[in-house]
Amino acid sequence: MNRKRFLNRKLPRSSFALLCLLLGAGGAGGGGGCAPGADDIPQGLAQDDPRSLEAIYNTGLDRLLSGDRFGAIQEFNIIELQYPYSVWTRRASLLSAYAHYLNSSYEEAIAITRSFIGLYPGNANVPYAYYLNAMAHFDQLDSVDHDPLLARQALGGFEAITRSFPDSAYAADSHAKIRFLRAYLAGREMYLGRYYMRRGEYVGALQRFQSIIAAHQQTPYVPEALHRLVEIYLAIGMTDEAKRWAAILGHNFPSSAWYKRTYALFPRAPTPSAKR
Numbered sequence: 001m002n003r004k005r006f007l008n009r010k011l012p013r014s015s016f017a018l019l020c021l022l023l024g025a026g027g028a029g030g031g032g033g034c035a036p037g038a039d040d041i042p043q044g045l046a047q048d049d050p051r052s053l054e055a056i057y058n059t060g061l062d063r064l065l066s067g068d069r070f071g072a073i074q075e076f077n078i079i080e081l082q083y084p085y086s087v088w089t090r091r092a093s094l095l096s097a098y099a100h101y102l103n104s105s106y107e108e109a110i111a112i113t114r115s116f117i118g119l120y121p122g123n124a125n126v127p128y129a130y131y132l133n134a135m136a137h138f139d140q141l142d143s144v145d146h147d148p149l150l151a152r153q154a155l156g157g158f159e160a161i162t163r164s165f166p167d168s169a170y171a172a173d174s175h176a177k178i179r180f181l182r183a184y185l186a187g188r189e190m191y192l193g194r195y196y197m198r199r200g201e202y203v204g205a206l207q208r209f210q211s212i213i214a215a216h217q218q219t220p221y222v223p224e225a226l227h228r229l230v231e232i233y234l235a236i237g238m239t240d241e242a243k244r245w246a247a248i249l250g251h252n253f254p255s256s257a258w259y260k261r262t263y264a265l266f267p268r269a270p271t272p273s274a275k276r
Contacts, residue, residue: 053083057092069099090116094125094132101136109136127161131170134158138177141184148188155181179218186216193228202232223249223258230262 051059060075076096083089097112113133117126134157137150158174158181165171193208205228212225226249233242246262253259 053079053086053088056082057088060092060095064095064099069103072096072099090120090123091125094129097129097132101132101139104139106136106140109133127165127168127170130157130161130165131168131174134161134174134177138181148185151181151184151188155185182216183219183221186212186219186221189216190221190224193225197228197232202236206232223253223256226253227258227262230265234265 056075056078060072063075064072073096076092079092080089093112093116097109100108100112110133113129116129120126134154137154137157140150155178158177161168161170161174189208189212193205196205196208209225209228212221226245229245230242233245249259249262
């Protein structure tokens, strides 16, 4: 899949319908939709806003659906302040996080979902909180030369979903994101390895290429990483080590174009190049 097209994929509007369905499932007091029932509203709490919980919640939903994300967030915040013990407050929290996400307010979405996971680890909507948290990291990714922390955080979130919630509605997409992120991180290591090679900084280059082989074995960058190791070891006069890596490349990827390039290096020992 094209990297830019993949990175530009945000959560679709249909995910709101899914979230609404999940938030409506198992509601107290017979609330089977995406709005609270009368029995869901705690009694005896101070109410600065004269409207009912149902009215505030529905206003928040209406504003979110109409594209007024800031207005929706304000309504959901009122619920959290005035009805802190309601089951619907937790649901308003996730809808607020979703509104922040849609508005590209990623740090706010991350903070809310992280707090939700910490406060309600057994809640039925925790898989969604993990997914939204991971997506908020994922959608901030740019080119492979940027800091990989966001990619690692997104990867950790998607891996948590596939590990802890393998049957959830978010598992399939999480698997796809994991494959992409592993290739993304391997691509960054390759980018840096080539950079160090061009500068003749072979120790740094070796570390990057060995990292690809050790940590990203299921990515398409491994054959090239093996080839680059051969190039470097030949350049610094370690012919036996170069032959060892060449043998590994030939054993695992005998049909690879990189193996053909490696084979052509012997018995010469040229200065390595990071060009394809």
